[in-house]
Amino acid sequence: MEPKKNQELELKRNSLLYFSIGLAAVLLLTYVALEWKSYQKSPYIDIAKADVLSELDELPPVTIQQPELPKPKIQAPAIIEIAQDDLDIPETTIEANEPDQDTAVIAIDDVSVVEEEEPEIVPWKTVEEAPMFPGCENAADQRECFQNMIQKHIRKNFRYPEPAQEMGLQGRVNVVFTIQKDGSIGNVRMRGPHEVLKTEASRIISKLPKMTPGKQRGTPVKVPFSIPITFRLN
Incomplete structure (x- = not known):
């Protein structure tokens, strides 16, 4: 007959319980170690808890003081003196300047006439008698005939300068001349695009x-x- 083991002396009977308790204790210590927080003291003062003194001083209320006006001075009314009428004022007689039958008339020979000097130069549009071009003696309109004869003279004597043709010069030359008192041409002035064209004009x-x-x-x-x-190349 084999001997039986005592169940109370069996070592492996509560091993699972001890293992569970040990595992729970290790997990608890690990959690506590991970969640443990430590704080380091800072040399700075927490501004939120510091007592900040206000640097703004309360200003006194502004009051407006009315200046004292000087008391008005009471002036005495001016003394009005009534002057007596002056009865010795001589009366002035106003004589009429209009002529009548007794007014003396000055002689015509004694009247001095100022002669108006005629201008030396008169513009073309305002001169009473315009200059006459030879051949316009019997024309009804002397001014129109003068202009037509000038145009005819220009067309007859017009020569396009060869240097101007070679350089391709063209344009308008404005010519101003004066018909002198003796009928001659003088004081010729020109303005144009080139000297060659002005010379021809x-x-x-x-x-x-x-x-x-x-x-x-x-x-x-x-x-x-x-x-x-006008100088124009064809």
Whole structure:
């Protein structure tokens, strides 16, 4: 007959319980170690807990003081003196300046007449008698005939300069000249795009014939006249 083991002396009887308790204790210690927090003291003061003193001082209320006005001075009324009427004022007689039958009339010979000097130069549009181009003596409109004859003279004597053709120069030359008191042409002025064209325009004007001078109140005067000469290449 085999001997039986005592169940109370069996070592492996509660091993699972002890293992569970040990495992729970280890897990608890591990959790506590992980969640453990330590704080280091800071040398700085927590501003939230510090007592901050307000640097703003309360200002006193603003009061407006009315200045004291000076008391008005009471002035005495001015003394009005009534002057007596002056009865010795002489009366002034106003004489009429209008002539009557007794007014003396000055003689015509004693009247001095100031002669108005005629201008030396009169513009083309305002001169009484315009200068006359030769051949316009019987024309109804002397001014229109003068302009037509000037145009005819320019077309007859026009020569396009060869240097201007070679350089391709073209444009308008404005010519101003004066018909002198003796009918000659003088004081020629020109403005154009190139000197070659101005030289040709001057040559054309220099061939103008002598004209009948313009007159203002029957006296010969200088009359300026302007005309454009156009140079255009075909």
